[in-house]
Amino acid sequence: MNDLDTFSLLLTEEGRTLLASLRDYDPSQELAVATRLRRDHDAGLVSAALGQARLRQRAVAKFGAADAHRMFFTPNGVEQSTRTSVATHRAQAFASHGVRSVADLCCGIGGDALALARAGISVLAVDRDPLTAAVARANAEALGLADLIEVRCADVTDVDTSGYDAVFVDPARRGGRGRIFDPEAYSPPLSWATSAALAAPFAALKIAPGIPHEAIPPQAEAEWISDGGDVKEAVLWFGTGVTPGAFRATVLPAGAALWAPAPLEAPPVGPVGRYLYEPDGAVIRAHLVAEIVSRCGGRLIDETIAYVTSDAPYVSPYTSAYEITDQLPFNMKKLKALLRERGVGVLTVKKRGSAVEPEEVRRKVKPSGPNAATVFLTRVSGAPTMLIGNPVARPTPPLP
Template identity: 50%
Template sequence: MDLDQLAALRTPEGEAALVAAAELTDGDPLVAAATLRAAGIPAGLAAAALTQAELRRRAIGKFGPDAAGMYFTRAGLEQATRGRVARRRAARLRDAGVHTMVDLGCGLGADAIAAARSGIRVYGVEADPVTAAMAAANARATGVADRFTVIPGDATRFDVTQVDGHPVDAVFCDPARRRAGTGRRIFDPAAYSPPWDFLLGLAERVPRTVFKVAPGIDHAVLPADAEAEWVSVGGDLVEATVWCGPLAAVPRRATLLGGPVAHQLTGTGVGRPPVGPVRRYLYDPDGAVVRAHLVAEFAATVDGSLADQEIAYVYADTPTPTPYARCLEVVEVLPFSLKRLRALLRDRGVGRLEILKRGSALEPERLRRDLRLSGPESASLVLTRVADAPTALLCRPVR
């Protein structure tokens, strides 16, 4: 989409086209386009409206009802922060006394809108003209245009210490982590846009600096005096955030969102759990706990231990209710052997099998085919290593 197409969508005719596109339920894009053209909507406007209608439907999961009036690009929507995560981050900034914030590379405005709704005055800087125009339109659509101003420009050249003569309390930056043109993920922080060195330098100019990074980031590159937080939503690990200066409360934090209450596990990230034999119950920690290197802290909450010092499955003698891990009861333990495993599952009449793995190179779907499952029973199979030996654990859920 270009600026002319966006402008056309924001005219009365464009808004009518968006309403008509949203009402179409036929999944065939050719049929939908023909329907709009038959209603007198020009082909170019119809195509733009249908694209926005599709993106708005997809955006509901992140933006909720707000999505119906917002504007999106495919790449921008994919990279936008989920609403619940953005709201929680905004609340933490507000509670830390932030009144004015600069959002460098604000994208479509997900984080800026959440911050503005919390009462923070936000200046969003965005280099891409179309994205900047969409962010401004989204500020108006969500009712925060008086507190969220979009400034087109290069984030690396923007003065983050003051805006319009007013001092800045905090800076937030969500750098691009996909390559332009290909959409491929970038794993090296030095190749982020803006790059890693620029992000680290922000905290020297504005102590209350926050930046969002890929969940798989290497702990070794994180600033020693910052807090690194990993966030999961409904069990899906969605992002990591680095909190600098006075915003840093603990070295490492795992935050689990999904239910009505947020659960947080904190620690140093350097602890090592005890290692021992496989015990009756296996805990599969949430991805945020694992990536935050807080398995030792979690194991302490269930009196647990590892069976292999490199594998993040925690074993205990009793089942303890916990939001930080799924609990399974271990029914059988055997060195991995396809023949023995097939016989065991056949004897138990297992026809439905969930396959989990850590520390195993086996491909679950290929293994499922090789097992030739048949029967009315269901079970969970955990492929892992115990004392560095390939091991299969037959389990059942703990209700």
């Protein structure tokens, strides 16, 4: 029995009932659970259901429990699919530009297609792998979106997209040896995806957030997206009406977007002030740290380090703020003595521009006491430095 035949077993009434019964099962008890279930069900079905139940549990972090426990997954699909919050943000961007139909090329298990359909957009979802296409089709049906999503098993390079308002391409960026860093080694290559995008009225290409800026097509607006503080992906937009070559950093769940039409001048560098700002990863990837410096009226602590400082407080969704109490040359004994004097037992260690690992610091200083502090291992004007401080709480938004 091949993988597609095995998956088909899960779509039967017996398979769906068995999967529903495994929603809260403990994977550590799998042997006992499998033994019990095989008394009443085919061994192949039991094995497939247990595997799918594990994938659903992993997928909750990306899709939420309500959807994840109705959907179907492959191991690669869980790993590589877009999380719902990011897919929803992108689908809303398509809808805001009047897009009513999208050719979703390299659709995977259908995460983006589902978000597009929920935004009221008709989707052609294409993937060349038969099992992946079958999973995408099952997900559209499971979430009640089959009327808006047509799934086709085909090579995306053979698909005519001329009848669609927009194109979305999510090339495969993993191979047999792991992640692929060369955009021309994507499947399909970035050059092909760019050609497909330029042929459409509106388009978006999902790419790795670490893409070199020089590899970004000049016709595109580039967006880096973080969610909950973690950079998730980058997107190249075509046909938005924004100046080509613009860079944008979007911070979710706030939905805040920092934008610059062109590369910014190098920001000033100066001494550490009362406040230190740690820009969101999307801001750093988009090379927009200089915009933060400009907005807060501050400076960098080192020309090669993405820490911003100022003497006055600055509140922004694009940064985490800290009030600095101490600045020391790198010296572990002095740090240990200072933390002991302050009674610091809850220690957060951050590093940027330092080879020392946070766990090494914790092991050597042995924090103990009722108080908390944050230590930054970094460089200030080229010199290894330790900065000690505490987070500045964001103001609570007023109630509507």
